[in-house]
Amino acid sequence: MRNFTETLYDAFAQEFRVDEMLHEVKTEHQHLLIFKNAAFGRIMALDGIVQTTQKDEFIYHEMMSHVPIFAHGNVRKVLIVGGGDGGMLREVCRHETVQRITQVEIDQAVIDMCREYLPGHSDGAYDDPRATIVIDDGIHFVQKTDETFDVIISDSTDPLGPGEALFTESFYAACRRCLTPGGVLVTQNGVPFHQMDEIRQTGLHLKALFQDWHFFMAAVPSYIGGAMSFAWATDNPGLRHVDPAVLRERYRKSGLTTRYYNPEIHFSAFALPQYVLKAIGKEDNEYL
């Protein structure tokens, strides 16, 4: 294969030169491809859609882990749904105050292949004694578990194939059931400029279930089309408005060094462009 052309969108596509093919397999759930590219390093794609790249994964994984954990301020138990490449697990494990992390991934092959070909993503996190890895469909897990979590991170593929179930109201309702009081759910929610229906639909689902729901954004170069959105849902409205000075103190005390996240980025990430606010029905008041 000389070039990999992503198949997420009909009318346009991004293309990567394949400098070296590392692995390709049809797993029980999806088509998995890992290859090398001079611009992005090693890239993993599932069912023709870029999932993660060595060069820019830090932006996505730092924002989806540190924003809810620093906002909450006392996270002990975290659930990661999906996240087979291990980058989210790595970032959550960096918080020494976190005592237990459960990761529910549908496809063991993604974990295995990423440990082999993208070892820097998990960076040993799969061997962290606090981590429990469950191979299951995320929606089944949240519907049947009796465990509760302070933060739930849905690090899923797009709402296609196995990922589709993770964008449904029943999934969000089951996550709400598994949150501790004051806990927060964050989910990967696509690039609004191209996936407007996805953010509109998620907004409607979350509005029906949670006291406070919103989105925060960050631009991840390999998720083409502008800044991507992360859904935010909690019954603790104060979490979204933590004083920046408090965030700065939590960040300082954590001792974490980051490459993208900082308290100012955290706070400003919740400021959404007008066209996105309009799409989610908040153009007049973001506190709706």
Ligand code: SAM
């Ligand atoms: N950063 C990527 C993005 O924003 O699209 C997500 C990367 S991560 C590799 C996505 C993971 O979700 C994959 O490992 C995939 O196997 C997993 N996944 C998809 N559907 C799932 C489901 N229903 N339950 C659990 N894991 C699922």
